[in-house]
Amino acid sequence: MDIVCFSAVNWDPIMTRIQHLMKRFxxxxxxxxxxPPSTLISPLKDRERLEDLYIWIKNPKKxxxxxxxxxKLPPVFPFYNxxxxxxRINSFFLAVYLNIIFKRFxxxxxxxxxxxxxxxxxxxYVKYSYLVYDCVDKHSEFSGLINKELVEQYERELCEKSNVVFATAETLYESVKSYNPNTYLIPNGADFDLFNSAYTQNLEKPEEFLNIKGRVLGYVGVIRDxxxxxxxxxxxxxxxxWSIVLIxxxxxxxxxxxxxxxxxxHFLGARKQQELPRYIKYFDVCLNxxxxxxxxKNVSPLKLYEYMATGKPIxxxxxxxVQNYTDVVYIADDYEDFIKKCEIAMGEDKSVVEKRIECAKQASWDNRMKDIMAIIEKEFALGR
Known part of the structure; x- marks a missing residue:
């Protein structure tokens, strides 16, 4: 069967749940x-988006x-949310393009x-045999030019039309389940073998760390609002x-x-995922x-599972x-408590390390994908 994924992110440079699942079919x-398409005015806000206006002509990119x-989908008119x-106008023209691609392949x-x-x-506007909605965020709560009620209407309709709905966090699950009874909770996960290498292998210290002094508190992920x-x-x-390193x-x-x-x-900028364990290995505390x-409140932090696979305190x-993991994660109630929890984490009993790693192992992307495929096969067999 052919799977057509309408992603919320580009394939590069940041690996998310979406790429991890697609790689495991x-x-x-x-x-x-x-x-996802850029809007026709996106380059006005971000010059790096300029190539999005024409790169779709060269599809497939790779x-x-x-x-x-x-x-890459062609650019669209802004304000669709x-x-x-x-x-609807955007969807019509995107569908024309999609049908050309579908015919070509x-x-x-x-x-x-x-x-x-x-x-x-x-x-x-396009034909399909089965529909899955993988709900990873509360889209109506994003900042920007959106109509919250309209985005919620989109989501309700998409859930109702879907054969299966997945949700990454408990609060999301409770929300979308009211629209479709065939809804399942599948949290995020980790590329376990990759991130566990920070614990099992003698990885070389990154050059950027050579001039960083004191205990290192590290964050890995996109830095947004x-x-x-x-x-x-x-x-x-x-x-x-203390030194704070943001990657x-x-x-x-x-x-x-x-x-x-x-x-x-210290802002180190983006790093390829394969390089991240080498950096996290030299964190004293991982930050969420x-x-x-x-x-x-509706997020399952992917970095949580990646951090856990390294064994490092979080x-x-x-x-x-995150409160599902109070036995392996230190949770702070306010700013001062956050500092106190970091101090406790730096002196933690090492017995918790193996427990933290085991949690990540159970949440590997391989295991998550097995659960997803079992659900789809069950629902398909039931004719839903």
Missing amino acids: PKGNRVFFFE KLDNNIYIL KNRIVN NVQKPLFWMYLPNNVDLLK WVDIDLIDYIASRRED GPVGNDVDITRLRSKQNV VFKVNELT VSTRMPH
Whole structure:
């Protein structure tokens, strides 16, 4: 069977749940991974998005493992999450392009795997045999030019049309299950063997760490407006003997000026996933510094499982999903408590390390995909 994935992120540079799952479909299936379209005005805000206006002409961008095709959707009109008419117009023209691609590759009635609620308007223009909605975020809570009620309407309709719905966090699950009884909780996971190498292998210390002094508190992930910059600033100011290392791209929606002025805060930029264990190995504490709000209350932090696979101590803000792991994660209630939890984590009993690693092993992407495939096979057999 052909799987057509309408992704919420590009294949590169940050590996997310989406890529990990698509890579784990049996090799007998072709996977067409469509990166989300940019809007026609995106380059005005981010010059790096300029190539999105034309790169789709060269599709597929690349082919992986002989069965995964990476493609870029053409640019669309902006404000589709504020105005349904705009979204329908975009969907019509995207469908025309999709049908050309499907004809070129002889894709007939594929399995659709969707991540963005507004994609629901595509469904009336393209043929498919089965529909999966993998709900990974509370999309109506993102900042930007959106109409919250419209995005929630998109999601409700997509859930209702789906054969199966997956949700990554308990609060998301409770929300979308009301729209579709065939909803299952499948949290995020980790590339266990890769990240566990930080524990099992003698990895070389990164050159960037040679001039970093004191205990190292590290964060890995995209730095966007859901990251608590105030908390990082507070820690850096109160504990100047500690160094904070941040690995990941910085979004245009976050101001890090005051952090860049601090001698003990180090922005290393994005790194390929294969390189991350070498950095995390030299963290004294791994940080999950998400703000606690309606968006993050519905998140299953992927980095949580990656951190656990390394065995390193983890300190987190009090997010609902993280509270499932109070025996292996230190959870802070406020800024001062966060510092106290870091101090405790630095002196933790090493017996918790193996327990932390075992949690990550059970949550490996291989195991997550086995659960997903078993559910789909069951639902398919039941004719749902």
